[in-house]
Structure formats: C-alpha cells, structure tokens
Amino acid sequence: MTQRFDSEVTTVCGYCGVGCRLEAHVRDGRVASISPALDGPSNKGHTCLKGRFAHQFSRSRDRLTEPLIREGDEFRTATWAEAIDRIRAELTRIKATHGPDAIAGLASSRGTNEECYAMSRLMRAAVGTNNIDNCSRVCHSPTSWALRKSLGLSGATGSFDDIEAAQAAIIIGANPTEGHPVVGARIKQATLRGLALVTIDPRRIELSDYAVLHLSPRPGTNAAVMLGLAHVVWRDGLLDHDFIAARTEGFDEVQELIATYAPEQVHEITGVPAADIERAAHVYGEVDRASILWGLGVTEHLYGSEVVRLICNLALMTGKVGRPGAALLPLRGQNNVQGSSDMGALPDTYTAYRSVADEDVAQAFERAWGEPLSREKGYTIPQMFGAAVDGRLKAMYIFGEDVAQSDPNTAHVIKALESLEFLVCQDIFQTETTRYADVVLPASAFLEKDGTFTNAERRFQLVAPAIDPPGNAKPDLEIIQMVSRALGHEMGYADSAAVMDEIAALTPEYAGVSHARLGRRGLQWPVAADGTDSVILYRDQFELPGGRGRFAALPYKQPGDAADQEFPLVLVTGRRLQHYNAGTMTRRTGNLQLVDREWLEIHPDDAERLWIEDGQRVSVRSRVGRIEVEARVTDRIEPGHVFTAFHFPEVRTNLLIGSSADVNTSCPEYKVVAVDVRPMAEQPAFTPAVPEPALI
Numbered sequence: 001m002t003q004r005f006d007s008e009v010t011t012v013c014g015y016c017g018v019g020c021r022l023e024a025h026v027r028d029g030r031v032a033s034i035s036p037a038l039d040g041p042s043n044k045g046h047t048c049l050k051g052r053f054a055h056q057f058s059r060s061r062d063r064l065t066e067p068l069i070r071e072g073d074e075f076r077t078a079t080w081a082e083a084i085d086r087i088r089a090e091l092t093r094i095k096a097t098h099g100p101d102a103i104a105g106l107a108s109s110r111g112t113n114e115e116c117y118a119m120s121r122l123m124r125a126a127v128g129t130n131n132i133d134n135c136s137r138v139c140h141s142p143t144s145w146a147l148r149k150s151l152g153l154s155g156a157t158g159s160f161d162d163i164e165a166a167q168a169a170i171i172i173g174a175n176p177t178e179g180h181p182v183v184g185a186r187i188k189q190a191t192l193r194g195l196a197l198v199t200i201d202p203r204r205i206e207l208s209d210y211a212v213l214h215l216s217p218r219p220g221t222n223a224a225v226m227l228g229l230a231h232v233v234w235r236d237g238l239l240d241h242d243f244i245a246a247r248t249e250g251f252d253e254v255q256e257l258i259a260t261y262a263p264e265q266v267h268e269i270t271g272v273p274a275a276d277i278e279r280a281a282h283v284y285g286e287v288d289r290a291s292i293l294w295g296l297g298v299t300e301h302l303y304g305s306e307v308v309r310l311i312c313n314l315a316l317m318t319g320k321v322g323r324p325g326a327a328l329l330p331l332r333g334q335n336n337v338q339g340s341s342d343m344g345a346l347p348d349t350y351t352a353y354r355s356v357a358d359e360d361v362a363q364a365f366e367r368a369w370g371e372p373l374s375r376e377k378g379y380t381i382p383q384m385f386g387a388a389v390d391g392r393l394k395a396m397y398i399f400g401e402d403v404a405q406s407d408p409n410t411a412h413v414i415k416a417l418e419s420l421e422f423l424v425c426q427d428i429f430q431t432e433t434t435r436y437a438d439v440v441l442p443a444s445a446f447l448e449k450d451g452t453f454t455n456a457e458r459r460f461q462l463v464a465p466a467i468d469p470p471g472n473a474k475p476d477l478e479i480i481q482m483v484s485r486a487l488g489h490e491m492g493y494a495d496s497a498a499v500m501d502e503i504a505a506l507t508p509e510y511a512g513v514s515h516a517r518l519g520r521r522g523l524q525w526p527v528a529a530d531g532t533d534s535v536i537l538y539r540d541q542f543e544l545p546g547g548r549g550r551f552a553a554l555p556y557k558q559p560g561d562a563a564d565q566e567f568p569l570v571l572v573t574g575r576r577l578q579h580y581n582a583g584t585m586t587r588r589t590g591n592l593q594l595v596d597r598e599w600l601e602i603h604p605d606d607a608e609r610l611w612i613e614d615g616q617r618v619s620v621r622s623r624v625g626r627i628e629v630e631a632r633v634t635d636r637i638e639p640g641h642v643f644t645a646f647h648f649p650e651v652r653t654n655l656l657i658g659s660s661a662d663v664n665t666s667c668p669e670y671k672v673v674a675v676d677v678r679p680m681a682e683q684p685a686f687t688p689a690v691p692e693p694a695l696i
Ligand SMILES: Nc1nc2c(c(=O)[nH]1)N[C@H]1C(S)=C(S)[C@@H](COP(=O)(O)OP(=O)(O)OC[C@H]3O[C@@H](n4cnc5c(=O)[nH]c(N)nc54)[C@H](O)[C@@H]3O)O[C@H]1N2
Pocket: 016, 017, 139, 172, 173, 174, 175, 176, 178, 179, 180, 200, 201, 202, 203, 205, 217, 218, 219, 220, 221, 222, 294, 295, 296, 297, 298, 331, 332, 333, 334, 572, 573, 574, 575, 576, 577, 578, 579, 580, 581, 671
C-alpha cells in the first residue's frame, strides 16, 4: 500500500475547551485531513465538525504572512527587524513619558500556556506593569471567582467522565451540542443509557429533547431558580446533613434565605411552573451521584458570579462534590481559556491565582525574572478601554483577541482603540481590531506551533506542530520573546518546554508538569512534584482555610437591563455550531457553506405581531446601538425573547450591548439586552446614547 500521508502528528484541537486530541495527517506541507485520536481522554475517538474539518483557514490566501506597519490610512509590509524596532521605540517613549502603567497587554486564550505565561512576563517584567488580562474576563471570570470563594480552586471539580458516572445532571445556561459538541454527544449517549437530565435555558436547546425535564426561566433569573431548587431540597429532606456538618460552613444563613424561595414565589420571578422546580430538585437531590454543568447563560449576567456561588451551594448542601459522578463542571470556552488564567495572564494574579500583592510570590518571580515587579493590581479589559478613552492608557499590545468584534459596547471599544497613541496586534488574520493597529505581527495558529493547552477538565495536553507557519509568520512565543528582548528584557527560553519547566518550578500546583511527562493523556492539575495528578478535587477537604466549603447567602436580584415599552423584547446572544467566536477562522473554511450569515431567532407570535416574515431583514435597536439582520421565525425560542450570535463582522451584534457587567468580575451582561425589533425601514433613526460608560 502506498503511504497517503507524509507525516501524522498528534495534537489538540484549537477551538473549544473540550480539548479533543486530534491526529493531523500532512501531505506536501499541508494538513490533508484530521481524525480524532482514539485514546483522547476527553473525546474518546470523536470530534466535531470544527476540529475535524475546519482547518483550511491555515492556508487561506489572506493569512498574515509579513509584519505590517501603518502609514497614514494604509498598512505596508515591513521586515521583522523594522516592526520590532517600531514597537521598541514607541513603548519605550510612552513608558518614559507616562510610566509603565500607560501600557497594557492582552494574552490570547487561543494561544498556549507557554505563550500566555510569556505574555504576562512581557508586561510585568519587560514593561513593568500588571496591566495584563485575557478573554476569560468576558466569559467565565465569574466562574473562577465563585469557585475560589466557595471551594478554593479555579477549575472544574471533576472531569467529563463524570457525565457517564452520574445518575442525574443539571445543565444550566450552556448549549453543549453547539458550544462543546463532543461533550454534547457524550451527554446524549449518557441519557440514552439512563442519565436523568434537566436543562435550564430560556431556549429549548437540542439537549432538552433528551432531558426528563426542561425549565425555561426568563433570562437573568437563574439566581431565583437555584434558590428555588435549594428550597425544595431543604424542604423535602434531601439535604446531606453529615456532609454539611463535617465539610462546610455558613449553612444556617443560607437556610434562612432559601426558606423564602418557595416554588410559587420562584414561579413569579422566573416564569417556571412551581411543579417543575419541585421535580427538578428531586431529580438532582434524590440520587447519590449527580453533577451540574454550566456556561455563559450563568456567567454573562449582572450577578453571574453570585449564581455560580448558588450552584456551589446546591452541591454542598447535598454533598454532591468530590466524588465520581458528583461534579461541578463549568464548560470553559476557548481551547486554552482555563490555561491563560492559570498562567497568570490576569491583572491581579501570578500563576495559579496567587496575588500580585503576595510578597513571597512576587519575590520568587523577581528572582526568576531579575526585574522589580509591581505589587499593584493592573487594569481589567473594561478598565483598559475606560482608561484609553480618558487618556491614562496610551498603548496596547493585543495578542490574539478581536476585541472590536467580540467585546461589548463596540462603539466604546472602537473609541478606546482610536484614542490610543500606539496599538500592536499579533494575530493570524486582519480583523476588526487590527484596523486600528499601528503594527500588526503575523503569528502562527494551533496547527503550526508547540506547547500545551489546558482544557475544561484542568488537563494540560501537548500541542505539536503539523505544518510550518505561512510566509514569514512566526510562533507567538518567538514573537513575544523578540519584543521582550528589544525592550531590554531577555527571556532566554530555548523552547516552549523550557517555559513549562520554569512555570513548574515557580508554581506548587503545577510542580510535576513537564512536556516530557504529559504523554498522550496529559495531566490534570494540581500535579505533585512526582507527577501525580488530580482527576477529582476536594475528595477529603476544600482548598480553603480550615478545609471547609463556604456557603453564600445571596438573594435574587434583578438583571441590569429589562424590557419596557420602548424596548419590549429581550435579546439573548450566544453562538452557533458551525462558527467560532469572532469567526476569523471558521469563516475561512467549508463551514461558511453551511452557515454564511447571521440571523435573529424570533418566536412566531412576536413575528406575527410585528409583521415580520421568515427571512425578512429587520432592524434591531437597543439602548446603545442598532444592527440590521435577517429574521428567522422559530418556536425554539420563547415569546418575548430573540436570539442572535456574533460570528460575522457584517452584523456587529456587540453594538447592541451596553457596559453593564458582573458585579464582582466585570464579565459583560451579554445575555440580557432589551431591544426593539422592526421590519427594515420602519424604525426611527438611531441617536447614540451620549454618556460614556464609567470606569468599572
Ligand atoms: N460552535 C462554537 N463553539 C464554541 C464557541 C463558538 O463561538 N462556536 N465559543 C466557545 C466559547 S469562547 C465559549 S465561552 C463557549 C460557550 O458555550 P455556552 O456556555 O454553551 O454559551 P452560549 O451558547 O453563549 O450560551 C449558552 C446558553 O445560555 C442560555 N442563556 C442565556 N441567558 C440565560 C439565562 O438567563 N439563564 C439560563 N439558564 N440560560 C441562559 C442561552 O440561551 C444559550 O443556550 O463555547 C465555546 N465553543
């Protein structure tokens, strides 16, 4: 038999946080096909259509292959030496004139752990500021915050294997068959084998068809649903008193609070029938092994972080954490959004969430990096934009994030980018954001570089290059090191394995992680120095002082935005199976033939009332912006709600989103926006809201 491929490389999918292991088959320097690795711990021989087919972007003709430098309104190609020298000159000038805190950086959750760590080092050691953040800010920062407060560590308590080990599961505010399709498929199969599933989502998601029960709360009312479930568990004798006594603190206060959330009251707030709240609580509470999975329908709200704490409450009061099948599984979004935060690409923490103000930790990094380091917290992403608009921030270095397409309040983001004196973008394509750049650096995508990603199970996995970067594009780690060197701070890593060795040496939670040790199965953190990893967290105690899990007595509070006469519908935004976030990659693959445009889902009753026909273009107006999009009439959505995604720059969904954000983490309230929808040409002209959003 003739050999069909020149080489085969095992790597990890660069799209979502499931972390499917892939075999990339290479011929003539191109990826010819991709198949699932049969022994992939999270995918077990499966992939979705993105991991398997959406790789043509890597050879797309409009890939960035040379550095670009702005000249007037145009970009011209430049050599690496020229581009790096421009960055050196501008950042040095700005630092000398305005201080290091006038400069900020973003690390890419699409990049590797090693790249994100180096990016954080670039900002902290080479520039001298803690102004570094990553897109988990707009995604699961509420999850991270709440898990640390309630249980101790910022990660899922178990693994996807808990789906099969569980007898029952609740999925709240996540749509796995589109966002995490391999997990979605695992859940479907588990239900066919007897898993009792409850879905909680204003929309009937595909998994609702496999569920024993679907609850459709009004958007923004999750807290009331969780408090209602807790009420029934408490009222009907489903508490685990031994667990509460031995392993937790703060239950008395919670008991007082949940007593006031009888199912009838919860119905008033959420619209969910009281009987359904009762049934859902029993499905979860009556079995020994039950898990809870959640996503952005929980986090991207004004009180998203508080709802995650209420999810933890339910698990703690029923003793359903720290055992096989009894897990809390946040469905982390991007391939390495868990890792980018773990690696300390955050304004307030070094690796493993250790505070920048912690003297011992800061000194350890000072010794390793040989530079004095700031003890002051840096800016979060929304604070960066606020500071840019009011003139305190002068330069940004954005590595792999399309903020002008994906961050909320697009008009404000653009104003911030325009206000900067100097913007560097490091990406694989021209994006909505690179339009505002002064220097654009051509980087390598996941099939072209090595390192590690950490998936939603806390699993470090090895990433290997299948093909070379196109043209003069370079791996992100190499670029970051070049910039750092130019700024006078030599990182000196020979390769990505050396970066991981340094991370392990400086971080007790990752002490035993090394590229050599990861092998084909990877390792789930914490990893002891001898390489023992942690499939399940908190088997015996929580990682908080005293070892006890902490309840939080938090009542339901109203969402930041609400429908009224002028804006009578509630817009929920999310994603679609075929495309990925800003869409830069999937729009350059065959997936574009499957879905080639954005649309607005609207219920038949609303459509009829508003004289909107299926396929018609409509105008959608919110309190801050307006877009035009095609309407599709569907009864998957409840009356009073509309839904759209944000994958196409032609439809700037985020023009509609204001600056309302989670109270503890500034995660935007992407999921509740009051809007007015009308057939095109009927709507009054839009006048932008004048006040600029305050610094959060
Ligand atoms: N195909 C595809 N996959 C992706 C991505 C992609 O763009 N495309 N992006 C990746 C990223 S970055 C992320 S973070 C994940 C996100 O994956 P998910 O967390 O699944 O995110 P969404 O689809 O945005 O929202 C999930 C659900 O929340 C529901 N929801 C909205 N408001 C509420 C509410 O108030 N209460 C409840 N209970 N539910 C609500 C929505 O109707 C939606 O069905 O997906 C990842 N995977």
